[in-house]
Structures are given as structure tokens and as C-alpha cells.
Amino acid sequence: MEGVIPMLYEDILSDKLNEECGVFGVYSPGVENIAQMVYFGLIALQHRGQESAGIASYTEGKIQYYKEMGLARDVFNDRILKRLEGDISIGHVRYSTTGESYLTNAQPLVVKYKGGSIALAHNGNLVNADKIRNELEDNGSIFQTSIDSEVIANLIARYYKYGYKEAIIKAVKEIRGAFALTIICEDKLIGVRDPNGLRPLCIGKLDNGYILASESCALNVVGAEFVRDVAPGEIVIIDDNGVESTIYDDSKKKALCSFEFVYFSRPDSVLDGKSVYESRIEAGKILAKSYPVEADVVMAVPDSGTVAAIGYAEESGIPFRQGLIKNKYLGRTFIEPSQKLRELMVKLKLSVLKENVDGKRIILIDDSIVRGTTSKRIVDMLKQAGAKEVHIRVSSPPVKYSCYFGIDTPTRDQLIASVNSLEDIRKSIGADSIGYLGVDGLIKSIEIKGCDLCTACFEGEYPMKVPKTGNKYLFDKVEITSDDGDEVAICK
Amino acid sequence: MEGVIPMLYEDILSDKLNEECGVFGVYSPGVENIAQMVYFGLIALQHRGQESAGIASYTEGKIQYYKEMGLARDVFNDRILKRLEGDISIGHVRYSTTGESYLTNAQPLVVKYKGGSIALAHNGNLVNADKIRNELEDNGSIFQTSIDSEVIANLIARYYKYGYKEAIIKAVKEIRGAFALTIICEDKLIGVRDPNGLRPLCIGKLDNGYILASESCALNVVGAEFVRDVAPGEIVIIDDNGVESTIYDDSKKKALCSFEFVYFSRPDSVLDGKSVYESRIEAGKILAKSYPVEADVVMAVPDSGTVAAIGYAEESGIPFRQGLIKNKYLGRTFIEPSQKLRELMVKLKLSVLKENVDGKRIILIDDSIVRGTTSKRIVDMLKQAGAKEVHIRVSSPPVKYSCYFGIDTPTRDQLIASVNSLEDIRKSIGADSIGYLGVDGLIKSIEIKGCDLCTACFEGEYPMKVPKTGNKYLFDKVEITSDDGDEVAICK
Amino acid sequence: MEGVIPMLYEDILSDKLNEECGVFGVYSPGVENIAQMVYFGLIALQHRGQESAGIASYTEGKIQYYKEMGLARDVFNDRILKRLEGDISIGHVRYSTTGESYLTNAQPLVVKYKGGSIALAHNGNLVNADKIRNELEDNGSIFQTSIDSEVIANLIARYYKYGYKEAIIKAVKEIRGAFALTIICEDKLIGVRDPNGLRPLCIGKLDNGYILASESCALNVVGAEFVRDVAPGEIVIIDDNGVESTIYDDSKKKALCSFEFVYFSRPDSVLDGKSVYESRIEAGKILAKSYPVEADVVMAVPDSGTVAAIGYAEESGIPFRQGLIKNKYLGRTFIEPSQKLRELMVKLKLSVLKENVDGKRIILIDDSIVRGTTSKRIVDMLKQAGAKEVHIRVSSPPVKYSCYFGIDTPTRDQLIASVNSLEDIRKSIGADSIGYLGVDGLIKSIEIKGCDLCTACFEGEYPMKVPKTGNKYLFDKVEITSDDGDEVAICK
Amino acid sequence: MEGVIPMLYEDILSDKLNEECGVFGVYSPGVENIAQMVYFGLIALQHRGQESAGIASYTEGKIQYYKEMGLARDVFNDRILKRLEGDISIGHVRYSTTGESYLTNAQPLVVKYKGGSIALAHNGNLVNADKIRNELEDNGSIFQTSIDSEVIANLIARYYKYGYKEAIIKAVKEIRGAFALTIICEDKLIGVRDPNGLRPLCIGKLDNGYILASESCALNVVGAEFVRDVAPGEIVIIDDNGVESTIYDDSKKKALCSFEFVYFSRPDSVLDGKSVYESRIEAGKILAKSYPVEADVVMAVPDSGTVAAIGYAEESGIPFRQGLIKNKYLGRTFIEPSQKLRELMVKLKLSVLKENVDGKRIILIDDSIVRGTTSKRIVDMLKQAGAKEVHIRVSSPPVKYSCYFGIDTPTRDQLIASVNSLEDIRKSIGADSIGYLGVDGLIKSIEIKGCDLCTACFEGEYPMKVPKTGNKYLFDKVEITSDDGDEVAICK
Numbered sequence A, B, C, D: 001m002e003g004v005i006p007m008l009y010e011d012i013l014s015d016k017l018n019e020e021c022g023v024f025g026v027y028s029p030g031v032e033n034i035a036q037m038v039y040f041g042l043i044a045l046q047h048r049g050q051e052s053a054g055i056a057s058y059t060e061g062k063i064q065y066y067k068e069m070g071l072a073r074d075v076f077n078d079r080i081l082k083r084l085e086g087d088i089s090i091g092h093v094r095y096s097t098t099g100e101s102y103l104t105n106a107q108p109l110v111v112k113y114k115g116g117s118i119a120l121a122h123n124g125n126l127v128n129a130d131k132i133r134n135e136l137e138d139n140g141s142i143f144q145t146s147i148d149s150e151v152i153a154n155l156i157a158r159y160y161k162y163g164y165k166e167a168i169i170k171a172v173k174e175i176r177g178a179f180a181l182t183i184i185c186e187d188k189l190i191g192v193r194d195p196n197g198l199r200p201l202c203i204g205k206l207d208n209g210y211i212l213a214s215e216s217c218a219l220n221v222v223g224a225e226f227v228r229d230v231a232p233g234e235i236v237i238i239d240d241n242g243v244e245s246t247i248y249d250d251s252k253k254k255a256l257c258s259f260e261f262v263y264f265s266r267p268d269s270v271l272d273g274k275s276v277y278e279s280r281i282e283a284g285k286i287l288a289k290s291y292p293v294e295a296d297v298v299m300a301v302p303d304s305g306t307v308a309a310i311g312y313a314e315e316s317g318i319p320f321r322q323g324l325i326k327n328k329y330l331g332r333t334f335i336e337p338s339q340k341l342r343e344l345m346v347k348l349k350l351s352v353l354k355e356n357v358d359g360k361r362i363i364l365i366d367d368s369i370v371r372g373t374t375s376k377r378i379v380d381m382l383k384q385a386g387a388k389e390v391h392i393r394v395s396s397p398p399v400k401y402s403c404y405f406g407i408d409t410p411t412r413d414q415l416i417a418s419v420n421s422l423e424d425i426r427k428s429i430g431a432d433s434i435g436y437l438g439v440d441g442l443i444k445s446i447e448i449k450g451c452d453l454c455t456a457c458f459e460g461e462y463p464m465k466v467p468k469t470g471n472k473y474l475f476d477k478v479e480i481t482s483d484d485g486d487e488v489a490i491c492k
Helices: A034-044 A078-083 A129-138 A148-158 A164-174 A259-264 A276-290 A306-316 A339-349 A373-384 A422-429 A439-446 B034-044 B078-083 B129-138 B148-158 B164-174 B259-264 B276-290 B306-316 B339-349 B373-384 B422-429 B439-446 C034-044 C078-083 C129-138 C148-158 C164-174 C259-264 C276-290 C306-316 C339-349 C373-384 C422-429 C439-446 D034-044 D078-083 D129-138 D148-158 D164-174 D259-264 D276-290 D306-316 D339-349 D373-384 D422-429 D439-446
Strands: A021-027 A052-059 A062-069 A088-094 A109-113 A116-126 A177-185 A188-193 A202-206 A209-213 A225-229 A234-239 A242-247 A297-300 A324-326 A350-352 A361-366 A389-394 A433-436 B021-027 B052-059 B062-069 B088-094 B109-113 B116-126 B177-185 B188-193 B202-206 B209-213 B225-229 B234-239 B242-247 B297-300 B324-326 B350-352 B361-366 B389-394 B433-436 C021-027 C052-059 C062-069 C088-094 C109-113 C116-126 C177-185 C188-193 C202-206 C209-213 C225-229 C234-239 C242-247 C297-300 C324-326 C350-352 C361-366 C389-394 C433-436 D021-027 D052-059 D062-069 D088-094 D109-113 D116-126 D177-185 D188-193 D202-206 D209-213 D225-229 D234-239 D242-247 D297-300 D324-326 D350-352 D361-366 D389-394 D433-436
Touching: A021 A034, A021 A116, A021 A177, A021 A188, A034 A052, A034 A078, A034 A088, A034 D339, A052 A116, A052 A177, A062 A078, A062 A116, A088 A116, A088 A177, A088 A188, A109 A148, A116 A129, A116 A148, A129 A148, A148 A164, A148 A177, A164 A177, A164 A188, A164 A234, A188 A209, A209 A234, A259 A276, A259 A439, A276 A306, A276 A389, A276 A439, A297 A306, A306 A361, A339 A350, A339 A373, A339 D034, A350 A373, A361 A373, A373 A389, A373 A422, A422 A433, B021 B034, B021 B116, B021 B177, B021 B188, B034 B052, B034 B078, B034 B088, B034 C339, B052 B116, B052 B177, B062 B078, B062 B116, B088 B116, B088 B177, B088 B188, B109 B148, B116 B129, B116 B148, B129 B148, B148 B164, B148 B177, B164 B177, B164 B188, B164 B234, B188 B209, B209 B234, B259 B276, B259 B439, B276 B306, B276 B389, B276 B439, B297 B306, B306 B361, B339 B350, B339 B373, B339 C034, B350 B373, B361 B373, B373 B389, B373 B422, B422 B433, C021 C034, C021 C116, C021 C177, C021 C188, C034 C052, C034 C078, C034 C088, C052 C116, C052 C177, C062 C078, C062 C116, C088 C116, C088 C177, C088 C188, C109 C148, C116 C129, C116 C148, C129 C148, C148 C164, C148 C177, C164 C177, C164 C188, C164 C234, C188 C209, C209 C234, C259 C276, C259 C439, C276 C306, C276 C389, C276 C439, C297 C306, C306 C361, C339 C350, C339 C373, C350 C373, C361 C373, C373 C389, C373 C422, C422 C433, D021 D034, D021 D116, D021 D177, D021 D188, D034 D052, D034 D078, D034 D088, D052 D116, D052 D177, D062 D078, D062 D116, D088 D116, D088 D177, D088 D188, D109 D148, D116 D129, D116 D148, D129 D148, D148 D164, D148 D177, D164 D177, D164 D188, D164 D234, D188 D209, D209 D234, D259 D276, D259 D439, D276 D306, D276 D389, D276 D439, D297 D306, D306 D361, D339 D350, D339 D373, D350 D373, D361 D373, D373 D389, D373 D422, D422 D433
Parallel strands: A297 A361, A361 A389, A389 A433, B297 B361, B361 B389, B389 B433, C297 C361, C361 C389, C389 C433, D297 D361, D361 D389, D389 D433
Antiparallel strands: A021 A088, A021 A209, A052 A062, A052 A088, A109 A116, A116 A177, A177 A188, A188 A234, A202 A209, A202 A225, A234 A242, A324 A350, B021 B088, B021 B209, B052 B062, B052 B088, B109 B116, B116 B177, B177 B188, B188 B234, B202 B209, B202 B225, B234 B242, B324 B350, C021 C088, C021 C209, C052 C062, C052 C088, C109 C116, C116 C177, C177 C188, C188 C234, C202 C209, C202 C225, C234 C242, C324 C350, D021 D088, D021 D209, D052 D062, D052 D088, D109 D116, D116 D177, D177 D188, D188 D234, D202 D209, D202 D225, D234 D242, D324 D350
């Protein structure tokens, strides 16, 4: 069930925010290899979560599922996928967080309720899950996991007598937060996006069926054509009659997570009409205009800073060069390095290309800085390799506030930009200068109406009430606070 | 999660009824290695179930658990047991049945409800689980497993406002069937036995704490002394104040499963005051008196027939000899034998000791005959090895009726004694004579008041109303029938 | 390759000598499932070694093999067996000893030499392996394992120019010690037994082919008929022409290992014409005559003492009862028990049947006593359970000398009978009396001419010169001594 | 040992030549964690081989080792590394090729010979291994693997009487081909490079010891400083006295494999004085001068074409953009995709960034083209995504000849450039134009004297006689031909 828990040096050495999940669904009765299609989709979405992978399939009134800790490629094999064949199938990949009962929390969640069986996969995070969980427990419900999906399934079950569609709508109207859901219910594939549209979800078309996916990059790999994004507050019900759309809530402002563009999504995805790649090139260019500096080369912290670095280089006319090589074989490792080697691990993950660094004035592009720890190590490495100057340019604004919508942010005291001035950050990192993309620049780079993006982690203004305290992801430590008190900020 | 599902040739070649589970619990605050104690207890009870093993432990208000498919010795290791240390711990072993979601159904079940966390381990089977499940679903409950424990946990949660003790009592009063339960709730270890006492459960005393166990054979291995059996209809609550006893239902006739003596329990266990070993020796002796025959040797179908064979030999004066050797290395295997080898598999499992068989008139003792398939193969083997005569003596009565209380019986048409006369059985098995222990003889051998034993599988008179139809163990296929119609027999 | 090395409590708690290996071979061109046949054979011979299992098969001039640590049932699956199909196949099971490179030492050994490929499986131990190894190294040979098979393969390769048959004969004439070999060479299956016949090897007949096996019990499970034992000093070459026999050395006295009857072989095997079961019954009877004592019950240390106990009971007229129940689910475990639980482990492995012990005068039959540690624990347990007297009777003579022919004996200072008087043994074990079968009694029980058995471990008179010192099984610590000096005893 | 053999889609979808191995060694008596250092080194060299990883360590006269199929990070853990601590340690990573006995062929090879124990790790390929093997077999040697290391170990053993140093020199003088060796012998760490210096090997300095490594990129990760390359024909013996150098053969022309620069080595390595990164930038620039074309963007086939693409972009002034995104989660997978999905797999591995492709004239840089199959798929994808023109530029010359020195080249009829004209290649790939770097350009880019590079795969002029026929890597199929006949080309 659990095995030895490997150290994920990617994480230890990483200073990035982490997405919680990716979802994928196929409706294609009669097709062979529907589970293989979901498997392909999960590999395409694997960057959104590497902790666990799961697939649930519907056939002849029955839902079967398989989920396990690990990457999709390691979790599934032919034998398992064959047993998951059917007419409708959904899958889920989950980000690796800590916690006692790993596998229990893997998705999709499959439950039996009065109306039959239901499978749910959820990307996002609810802010009122604890409150609802509390109310449901008041009525005698029990919970076996710490995932929001179980709350949602309970709500649907409670409303089953209204019929599956009304039950789902009533359920999603009751929950608050970020959610992109794929659901198998009766013989339908259902997609739901939260009223703010915080998490992306799009629709693709097959020759004989439909796809739901967190990102458009997962459509091509199963031969699907992009149709459109699911709208904020929309529920789509897919069956033999095609896609039936219902807007169940159009009262909320749109607030697509801007970090999807900064870091989470794959560059070849298009979210709500905007190319992720283009937004990053543009962010690099705006950064070059806002924070120019004389230098010999532009380089990126690989891989996430590369696109913005190319944009910066183009705008500034300073050549782009690779100065840091990332070892792609490090991954999860099962050793506890000695102190001496621990210090060398950053060199095992990232090695300096001395030829491009020695004697050079360097502009180093990173997509974001969270704690600042890795940035300092990288600047040290570059200086040791002979860099004359290192000018850090960050292609997103300073991360100052926690996210409550599915991103695993550290507490505010660990966010370097939350507790330090720009000059203090520069000093602590050891850079010769530092420049962050402004929120305006970020909005401009994404070219989505600014008020349609969530920039709460930069500005602290959340699109809805959020809990005042609590570690949102560790079930056992959740603090339930009263309704009145559980907010820290009022959305505009 | 699942891996390749091995063929269990033990089962393929076996013609025995199978127990569902064994439970074990320790209350011993401050002790080190409480999880190791449960681990030892599970190994001692492993004969009651080899499908999965699990342990849940309570410490500082929190319950942690680990469960996995396989034998206890393969499921647990030091690292896992260390993480399960605490003040109270329960464990469970489960019999290997078929089904889609193996691991999901492993026990103990750990859930959160309004009153906190609760862990349950259940041995037995409920006859009204479907009906309650149905009612709970009417009220919006969802189910993630097909085990009765989830039904019981839901009932406890529904009554939580009455306090944990009252909630558990109300819950167990609502369920009907066989159940020996160990529960961790708040900071208590709780044991419950059904009003008929169908499944055994006993209490042991440690220097600093208490044990609950399905059989007394599991007490010695953790250094505990036998105290007493939990009574039918009793709930015991163990905490720092010792053992608090409540009889929640004394209206039912006692009906300890007589097959616990025939086959399930270990010979070194004492159930409700009667030694299992003694009962088997006695059964053999009574059989010798009832069905004497001139012969050269008495031999057993190993290992389950051995004790009765020794008793038969003693009573008859005919020497006991081993005629069949069981290969203990067969176990689970991952191959699909060719047709030719499949026929030889019975010889791989059981080999004939030609010296003791050739030219001999043999009395062959088996503890029970279910389908009769293996018996025929064994008689064939003995005759091929030169046996002059093979007289089968069975140390239990003919199995004619299905069990609804936790034993995995085949349907009645597969029970050889249900559809055949004694002479037909003899012929189909190829024996020279056959004799079964009578129900009276069985009762006499156990020396428990006859009316205190359940002999439903022999006589068809159940201690409570039982469902008319349905495969009781495969969740997906459960047929829910109306209240009035779901009985086939009225208990006396 | 290695994984976590589990503690084998069977071993920790066991006080038995351990066999090194079992071999099995099939010649049956055109048959389907030859590898499955070998797999069945290895399961039947698994009692001879549980460390590793391997199969090598010949087809179209090529030898393929697979070997791995673990029991045959865990090592092999359909996919692997399918890849091992062919015309000739040999297999090997190996006893679990300690050492650095476990898998490297697994057999069969497959090598390429001038004459092609060859596969060898060896049961036994050479006494001049080090010397030959030394000579071969003088000529530039390298060694990759510490098994004797590699020495034998090198010798065959050195003599290849004489043709395969002559090469093998020259090789086996050069080695001294115990060896039962199965070899695939060119398109032949070859069996060889050492000139003293220390290790058993027999021939079976299939409809379309032949079998070689360490014990006759492995013939039935593949549908073969026993033909005859391979004679000491005989080489049999099996091909389409049948079995060609050559006696390559008839100058040595026969010396079949008597411990094969005492403990190693399965009771349903017949070795060199004598039934193992009969010999054990007889040993029990002789013991009863030699060391009678008034008592209430005869019981055995399971499972190895059971047959002799039945014999003793029959001869003495004192009833046979089971007093100790062995837990068959203990096996290998991955935990390190706490001190407190470690003391209880003997109870986890063996539990006392109090009913048969309390207040009784007991005759306890063990097949052999090596270090005496387990005997003391068992006597303690019986006394604690109320035994009035415990009289130990051992169905083999005192083990006083090390074996150099494939049995893993401890050093002499650890052999309780080597350094203690009978009375001291009795006291240290805590028994009320003790009696060992005499060497004469043993010989009589086996009914093979006394001078045809090896009784060196009892009497110290070896059938050949043996090394003076050294742990024979740990390659890295082998002491090479000169030819003249490396003997401690002269055989008669 | 073997388990299910996963499909490596990286390979299926890849059209690259593959290196055979990487070697790493540490001499540092008294250091803690020497095995961890080798582990780090192997991760840094993992790009040279992903089939198996192994480490052998010397301590107190004994060599212990562990090797297994898989990536270093999966093969090793703390427990294993701890058992491999010592004073000297070598490691090896091996490329994934097909073959029956995978693990048997893993390295380092550890053997016992007259002089003691020896561990060898080899990068390269011998051209006269079969001939030597044949001769050794004539003298009675046996072989258990199909790796050249076993041949070399046999030769050393044959010459042991001359002392370890002379024995190694005599051995390496006898072998012909490419070899970079690290050896543990007695208490020395020894490095050897073949007389042509075909495979790289360099020396690093620790505070308290030395490193040998295939590439300089593996020195930094253990905190070592680059000292120098081992020279062609040099043997270095490292012990407490430092590095003792002997040139055992200075008669051969230097011929460092030029493909190390083109593809194999990591860009942050420096080989024989030349930066791999610089050589690739330079190759891109020369290519831009040789084959200019009007276009909108320069893009690379990731990841291997990226550096040259940056060089091409810089020289041409045409902007560098990413047009193809590589999925890093594909890796090894255990499924057999349906036909439909198989066609989509190239999209799962590489996805097109439509924004950068649609309507664009593209210069696509690949580092090399072997069979041409992947190139065609990529051009198709780009055209489907709207590319107006696709101009392929290859930063190495056409690969026309097989390599016999450790590179896994297909047979000549599968090399697209071997059997087609440039125009035919262009057509078959579907490109609008194609241009290869010339051999002169390649030599210029590397800035090593042309005659000091091996360019045999481009020009067919080998630095030594090579075998005429045969699949060099599959042991079972090796064709041994006579000495006179086994060449196809004479080196200059």
C-alpha cells in the first residue's frame, strides 16, 4: 500500500508552488481502449500531479476503478487497463503532499448511493469543505478520506431524490472554492467548473464521443479536437445526445488562476483562449522592458523559466544561452545523503555550464520565487563558476499570500516576498539586482481581462471568503472555526 | 494496489468451508510494541483468513492504520509497525473471496464521524445489512465498500448524539446476524458479540492491559492469560478502569457455530469452555462407535482430519497411520497448469504413502465433505496405490444448508449431501462405505448444551430469519428483497 | 536483486540440520510444458532448499535460464515458464545460507565453453573444490561464484576435446565429495552420482521421456514411474536412444547419507530401495524397545518427529497425542520483535495443547537434537503447561561431528552431543530422562546394509578424507590447506 | 531478476544512436559514504546508459558489489549503499539493449582469480573479443556473460604471475577496440584508456583522493576538481602514493569518438580539452553559414538539438523558438497501445506548440538522423499544425557506417543516409530542404585536430580493423570469422 517513501529531491531542491491535480474524462460508447485513452490523457497531464493516478470506468451499469500511488506509467499496465474498458472513463492525477493515508486519498472516488454508483475526480480545493463535512456529520455521515470529493459525493447522495442532474447542481451550489470536476453518474459523463472558473476545464471532440480535460494539451494525444472551455459556473452533461450545457451560477466574477499561466500549465495548452506559451514569452518581454540591465547573456532557471527567458532575450537583444543543465535522472531517490553530499545535491540537480557563465554578466530568469532558498543556491553556483554579475528577473509578481484554491502554498512567514522588502530579497539571494514582473504586466501578458484572473497570491484579494487559519491539506489537523470567523479577506 | 491475482491452489484443491475473518485487539496504554503484539495475534489467527491483514492503532486522539492484501507476515514490516504504535490497537485477518475491489474491503475500517474517529473490525456476517444499507442510502448515506463494518459505522454515527456507548448499543441492536466486533472508539477498546454468540470472542489479561481475540489460541502468543469469553449479547468496554460489561440483549438463544469445532478454530483454542482438540478427539471416538468397520489402518485427510482420526484409532484399536502427505510449499502459485499437469496437481498437494496404503483396508477420516470433489480424487489415489478398501468416516454431519453467518458456503445444489442420498454419495466418491457423525454425536462431542450450538448448515434450522436468495458476499450483485419475503426458514 | 532480507524465524527457532539442495531434470523432446513439469518437481523437492530456485531449458541448441531468490512458487510465473519451454530442462532448489552474493550462487549454473553451452545443477558438497579451484586459478581461470558447480564446469571445459561424455567423466573423477548432478550438455540430459552415493538421485519414466530427481516423491507429481536409483559412481546419459549407463568409479564403498532418512527426505520417498516413512516408524519402535518408560502419552516435536512418535506409540502401547501445534503462517517475517515478544516467539511457532499435557507424563519424540536450544524451550513450555514428566526420546543418534558433504552443520563446539555427556544434555534441556537411538538401531531401521550408509556425523568416520578446518560454505573465508594436512579422519 | 520487460517508448520513438556505458571510480580511503559518491556519479552519467547500474567496493581485502536492472535511483537505497562502503569503489551504468540474460551482463564484473579479487567496469566495445574468447575457450575457459569485461578479466588472470600491473598491461595490449576501464585490483583504483582514446575518461581530485569518470560533468557532483584526461594508451594506477601513469601503447593515432560531441556526452562536459556545449553552438553556427535559408523561426528537436539550434539562431539572426514540447513523464510504460493510439504516441512524446508553428517557415535543427523515421513524423506534425515550410538542418554529417566501438548502430541498410541520396532523404522525410553539417564543419566545431577524431560512422574509415559481419551485441548470435577475413576497412 505504501512501501518505502522515497525522498523526492525534485521537491527538496525545488522552490515552486505545486498544483493539486489534473482531471480527464472520455465518453465514447463502443470504442475499444477507452482506458488507454484516459491513460494517455493522464500522462499528458502528469505535470499537474505525480503522487497518485487513478482511472474509473463505467460499463453496463457498473463502475470499476484502479488507483495507486505513483506516476501513471508505473501504476497502470495492460492487464489493469483491460479490466477498465467500458463506455465512459475518467482519470485523475494528484500532487504529492504529505499525509498519513496516501492511497485512501487517491482519486477518482467511487461510491454507492441510493441512485447507484458514482465516480468523481476533482481538481481544486473547497473553502467550506470542513463546514459542510461538519453539517453532514451532524446528520450521521461518516468520512473515510480527507478529500473534498467525498464531501461532494455526500451532497449529491443527499439530494438524489431530485434526480442526478438536480442533485449535482444542488451539491455544487452548496460548495465554495475551486473545482473542476469530472463525474460518471448513471450513463453520463459530467463536467463542472466552479462559478469563478478558478481551475481550467475544456471540452474536446472525438470521432465518436467527447473528452473533458484540465488542459487542452491532453486532447491531441487521444486524437481529439478542442471544442471550447467549460465556462465558469457551467455544468456539462455528455451522453448519446451530445453535450447539454447548464449555467448553474453566473453570479460570480471570473477568476481563472493566473499561476496556471506562470507555472502550472503546459506551454502548449490554451486556457480560456490564451496560449500559455505566448503569455510566458510576453511576460519575458514585458520584464525586459520594465527591468532592463546591461548584460552579456540571458539564461533561465530550467525548465520553467526558459520560455520567459527567450522572450526577455528577444526583447532585450541580449543572447539567450543555457547556463544551467538539469539532470533528468535524479527524480525520486531512496537515499539519505551525507551532509557533505547534501550540499552537493544542488549540483547533481543543476550543473553550471561554465563556458557560458565564466566572466559573464548574467540575466537569470525564473518564473517565480517562493521561499527563495533555491535562488540563493543558484546564484552562489553561478558566482563560483565565475559570473561577474547575476541579475535576477522573475516573470511573475512576488508571491505574498497563501492560496486556498488548490495550490500548496507554504505559510506566509515562509514566503520570502511576504516578509521582506525587495532589497532584502536581493541581498538574501545574493543577486546584483532583482526585478519582478508587476501584476499589471502579468495581466497584460495573459491578455485576459484583468478582473477575470485570480491574483490573490500576489495581492491578497481573494475572489471569495477564505478560512482564517489551518493547514488545508492535512485532514487530521484541520481546525474547524466558526462561520463568522473563518475569513481573512473580503473579495472585491 | 492489486497486482497479479495469484491462483490459490489450496482453494482449488480444497473442499472445505471457509471462515470469513479473525479479530484481535489490545488495550495497553504506555506499552511499547503494541502493534507488534497485534501482529503476533494476527499470525496466530491467520488460519481464519488469508486474504488481507490490517492493523489500526489509537494514540493521542488519532487513529492510524495500515491494511493490505496478503498474509500478515508479508503485509507488515518494522517500519510500518513502528508507525502504528499507540495505546490501543486492533487487527483483522480476512478470508480470500472473489470481488472487484479487494483492498477497499480490507479491515479494520477507519472512519471519521461527528464523535471523532472510530476503527472497527468485524468477524461474521449480517443478514439485514442490505436492508439497513438501503435505509441509510434513503437518508443520503454513501458507501465505499461492501463490508458490513461500513453499515455498522454508519449506524454508530447516526446515533452519536447519545454518546459513544449508547450509540454502539443502538447500532448493534439494529443489526441482525453474526458478529464479533472489536472497536476503537474515543480512548476505549470495545468488544461486542452478537446475541446468539454465533462467532467466538474472548478476553485475555496482560500485566498492564487487556486483549480481545477471536480465539484463545491468540492469547498465549502475546503473554496474556485467558479471562473469559465475551457472552452472547454482551458489550465490553475496556479502558483504564478495567472491563465494563453490559448485556445489551439477552433475549436470544445461544447458538455458537458448531463448525468452529469441526474445522475453523485451531485445536489449541477453547471456545465457550470447550477445548476444540478434545471435541475432535471425541468426535472421532463417537464416529468409531457409530460406524465401526474391520480395517488395517486409520488415516486422515491432512491436516484437518488428523485429530478425529487419532480419536477413531484409539476407540477402535486400529492403528493410526499417515497415508497422505501434504506439500506445504504449494500455497499460492502464479501459473496456469496445462491440462495434463492440472490433473496431477492433486498429487502435488497430497501424495500417497504407498507403504501404508498398498494392500490395506483403510478407514479414512475427513472432518467434513462439502462438494465431494476432493474426496473422490483422494479415494482414487488410494485405490491406485493399492488400497483394498477405503471406508470414509466424516467427523461432522452432512452439510446440507447454506450458512448466512460468515461462512462461505456454496449454493445448495453444490452441496453433495444436500442433493444426494448417503448411498449416492458413497458411490460418487468411490468409497467402500461411508459414515457421517450424527448431529447428536456432534453435540455430544462438543459437550455444550445442544440448544446452545448453531447446527443450521446440517439441519436447516437457523437461529434467526435469513435471506431467501442472493450471493451474500459480492456487493455488486446483491439482490434486495422486501422485508416480508426475505426469509427461507424460521428459527425454533 | 536482493531486497530486504527477511528474518526466517523458522530458522531462528529451529534446531535442525539443513540440506543444501534438490535437483530435478526432464528429457522429453516435443512435450509441451516441460518447464511446468520442472516447476512441479521443484515444488515437490522444496523441502530440500528454500533459498533460491532456478530452471534452465535447452531448445534448438540454446540454453535459457531463470533463477531467483525465494520459493519456486514465488520465483516462477506463466510468462517466465513459457520462455523456458524446450526439449530438456533441469531445475534446482537451494537451502538458505548466509553469504554476500545470494543470487550469484543460485543454480543451475549456465556457462559457455568450447563445446557449446552447458547447464549444471548440483546437490552435495565437494571436499576438494578449493584445491581444484586453486589449480584452475594457477592456469588462469577466474571464478564468479562460490558454488562447486563452477568448479565442475571448469573441469568439463578443460577436457572438452575428449568429447562431452569423456569430459564429464574426467571431471567427476577429479572431484571428491558428495554430488548428485543433473546436467544439460549438447542435446543430452545427464545424471551423475558420486562414487559413495552420498546424495540420492533416481530415474523416472514418462510416456515420452525420462526424469531425474533427488527423491522419488518428485516423480509422481509429473506423472512419471520410478525406474531405479542412479547407482553410486554411475553416469547416465539420456537422449532419444534412452538411458545409457556408465559406471565411472566402482572402487568406493557405498555411503548413502543416513540423515536423509532421519530428517531431510520426504516420508513418501524411497531411497536406494528403502521407504523413508518405514524407516522412521521402525526407528520409533526400536527406540521404544531401547528406552521404555512409563508414561501417559507419546507426542512429537512437529512435524519432523511425528512418524517416529507414531512408531514409538505403537510399540509401547502408550497412546499418541498431539501436544504441540505448529503455526504454519509464521514463515519468513520482516519484523525485529521486541525483547519481550522475542521470548514469546517460540509460542507463536509452537503452541501447547494444554488438554493433552496438563498432569501428564509425556514421552516427547524428536528426530534429532543439534544444539539443544529449542529442546530446552519446548520442555519448559510443556512443564509450564502442567506436564508432570517429560521424557525425551530422539529417533537418531547424537550428532557429534560436522558433515562435509552438503549438510550445514554448526561447528563441533556448538553440537550439544559433541561436548556433553548424556546426563549433562538431559540436565541442560530440563528433561526427566533422555534416550537416543543407537547407531545400530538407526542402521537396523533403515534396513540398508550398515556399511552402505554414511554415519559420519554420529561416529566421525568419514567415507573419504575431509578438510581439517574451515567454514565450508562461505567462499570468502575458505582456508586452503595443503593436501597432506587437510584431513581429520580416515574412513574405514 | 527480470520481471515484466517494459516497453521503452523513449526508444521506440527515438531515432538516436545509443551509447553503451558510463564508468566512475573513487579512491578515497577513510572517507565515509564512498558508495554514495559513486551513486551520485552514476546519476550524473546516467545519460550514457539506463539499462542497469552497479557499484563494487573494496574494503579490507574484500570486494562487495550490487547491480540491478534499472536507473541508479531505483537500484540503490541507503541499506544497499551502506553495505558497499569501503576505501575504493567503482560504478557502471549500461545502455538498454535486448538480450536474454539482462542482469548477468550488468557491470561491474567481480571475479576471483589467483591474485585475489578484481572488479572491472568497461565503456566501449572490443573488436577482437570473440577471437580472444575463442582462444581462451581453447584452453578450457568458461564464460558466464556476453560482456567484454569477462574477456578482459580472463586475460588478466592468465597473466597474474607477472604481477597485477604487468598483467593488466599485457591484457589491454591484447585486446583491440574501444575501452575506458575502471578497475579495482589489490588496493588500487586503476583506469585505462584504449590506444586510440575512442572513449573518454578523465581524472578528478578530491581533498583526500581521486576520481575517474567517463565525463567531467560527474566530477562536480562529488566535489572533485578536474585534473586531466587519461591519455590514449595510458594506464593510471591510483593508491596512497597518488597517480602513477604508464603509457602502455603510443603507437596508435588518436581517435576520440566525434559522436560524444554530437550527442552522447552532456553539454557541461569537457572532453580532451573541448567543451561539448561550445562544440554544439559552433556546429549550429557553421551549419547556419553552410546552409542558410530564409525563415521565421529556428527550432530544435528537443532536447538534443537545442544547443545547435541556439547557435544557428545566433548566427542567422532568425529567432529561436520552441515548437516541440517533450513529455518528460512518458518514460518506460507497461502498456501495448492499440493501433489507433500507437499512431498518437508521437504526439504523447512530442507536442507541437501551434502558436510558434502555424503559418511559419521553420528551420528545424536535429543533432543527427539515423533511420529517419522520427524526422518524418515530426515534419508531418509541424505541417499539420500549419507550418508553411520546414527546413531540416542536421548538426552532424550523414551517418553512413556502423560503429564497432560501443555505439549501438543499426545495420547499414537501416541507415537512411547510407542508402539514399540527400534529395531522397529530403523527400522521404517530407522536408522543404535539408542540410547536414559536413565532416570538415564537425571537425572545426570540435576544434580538435581532425585526425584526432574518429569519424568512421560518417566516412567509413575506421581507426583499426573491424569485423566484417555480425551483430556485435547479442552473444548467442556472434559469428566468429577468421582473422584474415574479419575486416571491412583499413584505417588510414
